[in-house]
């Protein structure tokens with residue numbers, strides 16, 4: 421796949437009115453607009469978004485996901501953001517309240533992602549987990565497979581899972597690892613979409629294994645540099661992986677938990 425780049429016009433605009441509060445001010449929007457991971461994520465979201473979708477955003481941070489959804493012409497979307505950090509949730513609620521309600525409305529729940537999934541009593545059309553997947557996996561009771569099963573059980577039939585995160589390529593030397601971690605420590609000062617962990621050591625292909633292993637089907641997989649000047653900074657081994665999975669109808673029909681789900685609100 422060809423990455424979005426500034427050489428190609430944006431199909432959807434980046435209105436400061438929608439993004440500024442999430443990213444910490446309109447003057448910071450440029451950092452996000454030029455970040456290849458953000459651009460790729462937004463492009464893939466737009467490809468799969470449909471009017472009226474219910475969306476669960478795990479590790480939502482400042483709910484920048486809701487800003488993307490509003491900016492890419494979301495229509496009548498219902499959004500539930502989940503984040504373990506209270507400050508992030510407070511900001512996310514403010515962000516959500518400022519977005520046009522005709523495009524997106526919803527709520528933000530302070531919770532560990534895995535705990536939220538364990539107690540979820542409804543399903544979603546679209547589950548997102550961007551730049552927080554490895555943190556969520558680390559905290560998950562029962563490990564990655566149990567987390568994957570809970571995610572799958574929260575998807576409706578034909579429901580989509582879009583997951584992205586930054587990974588350190590296993591071929592990275594100790595010096596490269598150190599450079600990546602040093603950069604990550606500095607990067608937290610200007611990429612303010614929530615609490616940022618350093619890139620994880622989970623091999624990116626594990627994403628496929630975790631979610632394919634619980635019956636989801638991989639629809640597409642992409643790869644991008646961590647940030648625009650990654651190569652210039654000598655950080656080529658830090659890569660962003662983005663995968664889209666679907667919960668196919670045949671698996672949903674086989675799911676023994678499907679009939680005893682309560683259609684309750686959160």
Ligand SMILES: C[S@@+](CC[C@H](N)C(=O)[O-])C[C@H]1O[C@@H](n2cnc3c(N)ncnc32)[C@H](O)[C@@H]1O
Nearest residue numbers: 479481504505532533550552555559613614615
């Ligand atoms: C880097 S931010 C990502 C924000 C946003 N999703 C994005 O696309 O930029 C990661 C967020 O995941 C949250 N997080 C980390 N571990 C979590 C867990 N176990 N459960 C819920 N949220 C978690 C952090 O608090 C943080 O706000």
